[in-house]
Amino acid sequence: xxxxxxxxxxxKIASPWVIYYRKLCCLFKPDPDIEIQYNNGExxxxxxxxxxxxxxxxxxxxxxxxxKNFGNVTLKIIIVPPSTDDASKADLxxxxxxxxPVFEGVxxxxxxxxxxxxxxxIKEVVQYDADDISDWYRQQSTLYQDIAKEIFxxxxxxxxxxxxxxxxxxxxxxxxxxx
Numbered sequence: 001x002x003x004x005x006x007x008x009x010x011x012k013i014a015s016p017w018v019i020y021y022r023k024l025c026c027l028f029k030p031d032p033d034i035e036i037q038y039n040n041g042e043x044x045x046x047x048x049x050x051x052x053x054x055x056x057x058x059x060x061x062x063x064x065x066x067x068k069n070f071g072n073v074t075l076k077i078i079i080v081p082p083s084t085d086d087a088s089k090a091d092l093x094x095x096x097x098x099x100x101p102v103f104e105g106v107x108x109x110x111x112x113x114x115x116x117x118x119x120x121x122i123k124e125v126v127q128y129d130a131d132d133i134s135d136w137y138r139q140q141s142t143l144y145q146d147i148a149k150e151i152f153x154x155x156x157x158x159x160x161x162x163x164x165x166x167x168x169x170x171x172x173x174x175x176x177x178x179x
Contacts (some may be wrong), residue, residue, distance in 0.1 A: 017045050017075040020068060024049070031056075046076045054095070057081035089158050090117035093148075102144050104163050116157045121145045123163045 014022075021038045024047060028034045033052040039045065049064075051057040061079045068075045084092060090106050097103035097119075104120035121144035130140035145160040152160075 015073070016070045017068070017073060020070075020075060021045075021047055044074050044076055046078060048078045048080055050080045052082050054081055054084075088117070089152070089155050090119065093119050093152065093158075114157055116159065118159045118161050119145075119148060120161050120163050121148065123165050 018038075021036075025036055028036060028049065033056055035050040037048045037050070039048070049060060051060060057079050058081075064077050064079065066077060068077065087095075090108075094106045102122050102124070104122060107118045107120055109116045109118065124144065125141055126144055126147070127139045127141045129138060131138055132140050135141075143162055145162045149160040
């Protein structure tokens with residue numbers, strides 16, 4: 001057998017789904033936030049993309065198909081987002097409210113017992129329909145911080161607050177009741 005025949009016997013033709021996997025690797029392997037795995041399963045081949053950033057995972061879920069058909073073979077593409085199991089509730093709130101205009105951010109305070117987190121909301125009264133029979137218009141009036149406290153629950157080191165109102169208090173003089 002000559003050198004050419006040996007080279008021909010070593011060559012293996014890759015299936016189209018393997019080529020597709022290699023194309024994904026070319027695009028995303030350099031990204032340190034993405035790890036790509038290929039598994040040629042018994043039923044169908046699967047590509048798993050483990051993504052460390054939730055934003056990238058969401059973007060990839062919308063950009064890439066869940067399945068890609070190659071004739072009678074269906075390639076499954078699974079985007080695995082980062083785990084939020086180890087994230088604190090303050091981190092999750094900061095992530096959930098990022099770029100939301102009602103949220104000012106999370107502030108921290110180191111104490112001898114650990115760290116306290118303060119989820120800061122804007123200083124604004126909000127109203128919503130609540131079938132409140134004590135209100136003429138059947139509305140509930142409250143602060144964003146109170147709604148967040150009720151919805152997300154209380155935790156020992158997480159507090160819901162409103163940003164400080166910096167203007168001096170203006171008293172209204174009412175002549176009818178002045179003494």
